[in-house]
Amino acid sequence: MVALKKILVASVLFVSTSIACAQELGTKLQEYEKRAEQSMQNVDSLQNVVRSLRTSYQDGTSNRDSIAQLLKRVEKQSYSAIIEKKKTDEELENFLKEHPELKASLHSVAKRSESRTDLAFLTSNAFFKNNLSEKDYKSLLAAEKTEKEISLLLKEIFDRNSAVEDLAKQYDNATEELPADSIYTKYMEQCTLIAKAEQTMNEKWQSVYDNKTYIYSLLMERSRKQSVLDLMEQSAASAREKISKTEGLYLSDAVASYYFFKTGLLSCERRIATEMNFKKAQDSLSAEIKRIQQIDILKNKTEIKKRDFIIYQPIKVIRPQFYTSKNPVPELTEYSSGIIYRIRIGIFTNRPNLSNLRYVTPLSYTKKYHNGKYAYFTGGFKTEEEAQQGVKYLKKLGFRDPKIVMWVDGEYITDLAKWKETNHGYSLEITGIDSICETARKSIMDKYPNAAMSKAGQSYIISGFISKSQVADVEYIVLRNEPKAETKIIKN
Numbered sequence: 328m329v330a331l332k333k334i335l336v337a338s339v340l341f342v343s344t345s346i347a348c349a350q351e352l353g354t355k356l357q358e359y360e361k362r363a364e365q366s367m368q369n370v371d372s373l374q375n376v377v378r379s380l381r382t383s384y385q386d387g388t389s390n391r392d393s394i395a396q397l398l399k400r401v402e403k404q405s406y407s408a409i410i411e412k413k414k415t416d417e418e419l420e421n422f423l424k425e426h427p428e429l430k431a432s433l434h435s436v437a438k439r440s441e442s443r444t445d446l447a448f449l450t451s452n453a454f455f456k457n458n459l460s461e462k463d464y465k466s467l468l469a470a471e472k473t474e475k476e477i478s479l480l481l482k483e484i485f486d487r488n489s490a491v492e493d494l495a496k497q498y499d500n501a502t503e504e505l506p507a508d509s510i511y512t513k514y515m516e517q518c519t520l521i522a523k524a525e526q527t528m529n530e531k532w533q534s535v536y537d538n539k540t541y542i543y544s545l546l547m548e549r550s551r552k553q554s555v556l557d558l559m560e561q562s563a564a565s566a567r568e569k570i571s572k573t574e575g576l577y578l579s580d581a582v583a584s585y586y587f588f589k590t591g592l593l594s595c596e597r598r599i600a601t602e603m604n605f606k607k608a609q610d611s612l613s614a615e616i617k618r619i620q621q622i623d624i625l626k627n628k629t630e631i632k633k634r635d636f637i638i639y640q641p642i643k644v645i646r647p648q649f650y651t652s653k654n655p656v657p658e659l660t661e662y663s664s665g666i667i668y669r670i671r672i673g674i675f676t677n678r679p680n681l682s683n684l685r686y687v688t689p690l691s692y693t694k695k696y697h698n699g700k701y702a703y704f705t706g707g708f709k710t711e712e713e714a715q716q717g718v719k720y721l722k723k724l725g726f727r728d729p730k731i732v733m734w735v736d737g738e739y740i741t742d743l744a745k746w747k748e749t750n751h752g753y754s755l756e757i758t759g760i761d762s763i764c765e766t767a768r769k770s771i772m773d774k775y776p777n778a779a780m781s782k783a784g785q786s787y788i789i790s791g792f793i794s795k796s797q798v799a800d801v802e803y804i805v806l807r808n809e810p811k812a813e814t815k816i817i818k819n
Contacts, residue, residue: 355422366408366415373405402560420551447607449596454603455542458549463542470538473531477585480528481622484579487521492629495807499770504636514631525581532585539592543599552602555595562591578626586624593619627810632803635662640707642670642717644686644724656681659693659704663737664796668714669704670721671730671741676700685724696739704732711743736796751819753798754790757805759813763787767808771801790819 380398450471456464494514501507540559547555566587573583593616600608638660650656672687673679674697684690684703692703705721708714714731721729733740740746757763763780771778771789778791778801789805792798795816802814 362415362418366411369408369411373401373408376401376405402564405560447611449600449605449608449612452603452605452608454605455546458546459542463545466538467542470535473535477528477531477535480524480531481582481585483524484521484528484582487517487524488578488626488629491517491521491631495629495631498631499774499804504638507634507636511631511633521579525579528585529581532588536588536592543595547599547602550602552599555598555602558598559595562595563588566591573624577624578628579624582622583624586619586622590616590619627806629807632800634800635664637662637665637667637709638707639667639709640689642706642720643688645688646686648681648686649688650681650690656690656692656703659691659695661693661734661737664794664799666709666733666735666794666797668706668708668711668731668733670706670714670717671732672703672705672721672726674700674702679703685726687721687724735794750793752790753792753795754788754817754819755792755798755801755805756815756817757787757789757809757812758785758815759811760787760809763805764808767805770804770808774804775801 380394380401383394450467455467459467491514494510494517498507498510498514501510540563544556544559547553547559566584569587570580570584574580577583593612597609597612597616600606600612669691672684678692678701687705689707690703690705692701694701696702706714706717708717711731711733718729718731730741731743733743733746735746768780771780775791775797778789781788781790789798789801792801795818798816802816805812805814
């Protein structure tokens with residue numbers, strides 16, 4: 328009996344000790360899990376700040392440099408928090424290795440991920456639904472739906488830019504002001520719609536990116552997939568760097584931003600699929616990456632440069648008097664670009680009697696020059712030779728001293744001989760291409776038949792322009808047809 332009592336006492340003591348030990352281990356497990364949860368919340372908080380700063384940076388606010396510096400500091404803090412979290416997770420893992428019997432008590436994402444399917448569409452896999460709150464899972468599904476809308480906006484942007492390219496060709500070939508103005512109006516309408524589509528795409532993509540990166544970070548932290556978290560940080564930093572280097576260079580900043588962040592996010596999603604052993608999703612994401620890489624972000628943006636359509640008019644005599652008190656002589660029209668020759672028929676202190684102007688048309692006047700006196704002009708000519716014929720005609724009509732004057736890119740020139748001595752015209756130097764395409768050649772020669780094209784070493788030279796606006800127009804034609812060309816305007 329004594330021996331039996333001793334055995335019973337020992338058994339009770341053993342059970343009591345075991346219970347105490349189990350309670351102590353349970354308490355330690357709770358402490359480890361609490362620390363792990365706190366470290367995860369710290370990472371979540373810092374990454375929320377990072378996302379907010381990224382949004383402000385991408386919105387293009389005026390203080391981007393300050394935001395970039397702050398973003399760098401917060402990202403560093405976030406990285407330190409991730410390292411600290413990794414240490415905490417390792418301590419928990421080591422504790423569980425020493426006490427594997429406690430794994431059943433662990434509240435982890437890993438437990439809920441054991442039963443999963445392998446579907447081609449990444450977020451359709453049960454892992455996401457099983458490990459996210461209802462709110463977060465709905466947010467993820469909404470992001471997937473929005474991505475389809477973004478694809479349509481992307482197509483719209485490219486389609487409208489193609490329409491702009493067609494309008495640019497039509498505008499180049501326009502020879503009259505009214506048709507050209509109609510084309511330019513259509514161009515501006517397209518630009519407005521493109522800008523609207525870009526803004527909408529930016530807003531939608533920012534929402535998608537923020538939602539997805541938040542959810543992926545949350546799940547990967549809980550699953551202790553540090554390599555995925557590192558890749559997400561690296562891809563975001565790489566995208567920001569590429570955007571800063573290409574801003575304003577290509578077809579659309581909105582498209583470029585989407586391209587860089589989207590390719591980075593797809594790489595992260597493929598890594599998630601790999602880590603979770605979703606083989607079908609890996610294959611579909613690899614195919615999607617190849618599809619996105621086909622987007623031609625390097626395409627140059629087509630812009631139409633509005634130009635003056637100079638009205639050239641021959642001199643005519645119209646009887647009875649064309650100009651009257653109800654139809655007065657108009658003020659002179661000056662063009663900011665291009666060349667026009669006119670004939671000055673007199674400078675007057677007061678307005679002249681119209682009968683003294685011998686019924687000639689067209690007439691115009693200005694008080695801008697000659698110390699505020701009235702300067703009257705007639706005709707509008709494309710070449711000096713045409714203006715010289717106009718002078719002979721005016722002399723036959725009885726004008727004593729008709730004088731040829733000209734405007735070159737808005738500059739009023741009265742001494743043509745002196746101007747010719749000092750002005751030797753302009754040329755365009757072109758490098759970076761093997762040849763000038765036939766479309767560009769034809770456009771230039773049709774518009775400027777006196778232009779000369781030659782090759783000097785690795786450069787092409789187009790010369791024969793007496794105004795800077797002419798050579799700038801040729802430069803515009805070349806760059807639109809030869810985006811890789813490098814050009815330089817040279818004053819001879």
